[in-house]
Amino acid sequence: MNQIAIKEFQPSQLAAARSLLRKFLDTPEDYLEHILNMTAGVVMGISYGREISPKSDPYVALSKRTASAFEKAIRPGAFLVDFFPMLKYVPVWAPGAGFQTFARETRNNVQHLRDAPFREVKSHVSTGTARPSFVANALISMGTDDESNEDVNAVKRVAGGIFGAGFQTTTATIHVFILAMVLYPDVQKKAQTELDSVVGHERLPQFSDRTDLPYLEATVKEAYRWMPVVPTAIPHVTTEDDVYGGYRIPANSTVIPNSWRILQDPEMYPDPSAFSPERFLPDKNGNVARDPTTSGAFGFGRRACAGRHFADAAVWVTIASLLSAFDITNAFDEYGRKIDVNYARDPAPAFFSYPRPFKCSITPRSSKAETIVRQTEQS
Numbered sequence: 001m002n003q004i005a006i007k008e009f010q011p012s013q014l015a016a017a018r019s020l021l022r023k024f025l026d027t028p029e030d031y032l033e034h035i036l037n038m039t040a041g042v043v044m045g046i047s048y049g050r051e052i053s054p055k056s057d058p059y060v061a062l063s064k065r066t067a068s069a070f071e072k073a074i075r076p077g078a079f080l081v082d083f084f085p086m087l088k089y090v091p092v093w094a095p096g097a098g099f100q101t102f103a104r105e106t107r108n109n110v111q112h113l114r115d116a117p118f119r120e121v122k123s124h125v126s127t128g129t130a131r132p133s134f135v136a137n138a139l140i141s142m143g144t145d146d147e148s149n150e151d152v153n154a155v156k157r158v159a160g161g162i163f164g165a166g167f168q169t170t171t172a173t174i175h176v177f178i179l180a181m182v183l184y185p186d187v188q189k190k191a192q193t194e195l196d197s198v199v200g201h202e203r204l205p206q207f208s209d210r211t212d213l214p215y216l217e218a219t220v221k222e223a224y225r226w227m228p229v230v231p232t233a234i235p236h237v238t239t240e241d242d243v244y245g246g247y248r249i250p251a252n253s254t255v256i257p258n259s260w261r262i263l264q265d266p267e268m269y270p271d272p273s274a275f276s277p278e279r280f281l282p283d284k285n286g287n288v289a290r291d292p293t294t295s296g297a298f299g300f301g302r303r304a305c306a307g308r309h310f311a312d313a314a315v316w317v318t319i320a321s322l323l324s325a326f327d328i329t330n331a332f333d334e335y336g337r338k339i340d341v342n343y344a345r346d347p348a349p350a351f352f353s354y355p356r357p358f359k360c361s362i363t364p365r366s367s368k369a370e371t372i373v374r375q376t377e378q379s
Contacts, residue, residue: 006310009046010207013314016042017321018204018376024326025373028362035174035318036060039167042314047159048117049124049131059163062113067168069106071351114160135159162307170311172229172354177219177319178362179344179355180226180275181328187277188328191216192365195324201368204376205320207313213320218277220316224263225292226275227345231260231353233299259296260353268295322362325369331359 016038023034040060041052052060072078079099081087092100117135122145124130130140138155139145147153181188194215199205210217235256242249249255264272269279269289279289298308305311322328330338344358364370 001307001310003309006313009042009310010313010317012045013042013317014207016314017317018373020318021204021321021325021373022377024322024362025364025370029359031178031360031362032171032175032357036167036171038318039170039174039314040163043163043167043170044117045133046310047134047162048121049133049136050117050120059113059117060167062109063163063167066106066109066113067352069102069109072102073106074351110160113163114156117163118156118159134162168352169229169305170314172352173223173311173315174318175355176227176229177223177315178322178328178360179341179358180223181323182330182341182358182360183345184275185329187219187275188323191219191277191323195320199324201366202372204372205317205324207317209320210316214281215277216320216323217316218280220312220319221280221292222275222277223315223319224297225269225272227347227353227355228259228263228292228297229353230297230299230351231258232351233257233259233296234303236301236303257296257300259299262296263292325364325373326362327365329361329363331361 020034020038023038024031027034037052037057037060040057040063044050044052044059077083079102080096081099084096087096087099090097121130121133121135122139125136125139125145130136135155139152142149142151142155145152147156194213195205198209198212205213233256235254238249238251238253238255240251263269266272280291282288293308293312298305298311330341333339339359341358341360344355347353347355364373
């Protein structure tokens with residue numbers, strides 16, 4: 001998952017972005033479902049070499065349930081046992097012991113999500129019909145699929161982590177970007193003007209264009225910062241005594257980093273509620289705001305997201321492709337009134353932060369753009 005290794009995933013990420021564009025042509029009103037299926041499909045393909053079902057894929061549905069359970073379980077005080085540890089000894093039928101049923105069901109779901117696709121790949125490897133994937137390549141390289149083997153078990157766990165954590169956060173980031181484009185049409189036009197000058201009107205963006213698109217790069221960074229999809233990072237533990245802001249933090253203390261507050265810090269990011277990619281472009285003195293990908297959007301230190309480079313590549317190629325081919329604007333109701341989407345900026349409190357569902361209009365920028373998108377089906 002490092003910056004060099006992820007390049008082998010670029011063809012599949014590019015193909016998925018092109019497929020997403022075609023779906024937007026046909027049913028743009030289902031844009032969120034299309035994005036979720038795209039990201040799930042890419043991550044499932046890379047992890048297990050498996051295609052997902054376009055509708056109601058069992059692994060996608062199960063991953064949603066486990067993510068929801070994770071969000072519930074990670075909240076401090078979510079269960080009475082958090083305050084009264086002795087409750088872990090009471091029978092499952094006793095009042096206040098509902099957490100035991102929740103834990104058992106969630107454990108079973110997590111194990112199934114990790115075991116079932118892994119064993120599908122094992123079966124295909126044994127018959128010589130496995131598609132290239134992280135799991136298949138690893139098992140073939142090791143020459144064993146014995147799950148009692150420590151390395152084989154590690155491969156199974158890593159693959160489950162890639163799929164379980166990868167697609168929902170990427171979906172949320174692209175959802176944030178679409179909301180920003182509706183609310184900030186001037187930003188959209190600037191990014192499209194840059195794309196037109198570099199990519200032109202005869203093709204869609206490629207990964208090789210990335211270094212030539214600084215405003216688009218800044219737009220992607222601002223999408224990470226503007227509405228962080230993981231507002232509080234994974235808990236860390238201090239390795240030694242520390243003092244911060246006048247507070248003494250003893251060694252071995254659990255610390256939960258407030259990524260949202262860091263990325264909304266008005267001293268670091270003036271007018272933080274505004275979506276302004278310009279903050280990530282050099283000003284007249286050459287100063288640039290701190291990159292959100294290293295200051296909280298993907299976590300911190302040894303607990304930073306291991307798949308951040310892969311996720312960033314998927315987000316970039318999706319955003320570049322969408323802006324090159326489509327205009328993203330406000331939708332209108334049956335009376336011709338513009339539908340206000342500002343409410344979507346206030347997500348429901350949760351470990352993962354998503355914009356509230358909103359309607360928007362996603363239309364091809366031109367007939368030429370539509371033709372180019374249609375042609376990707378044959379390429």
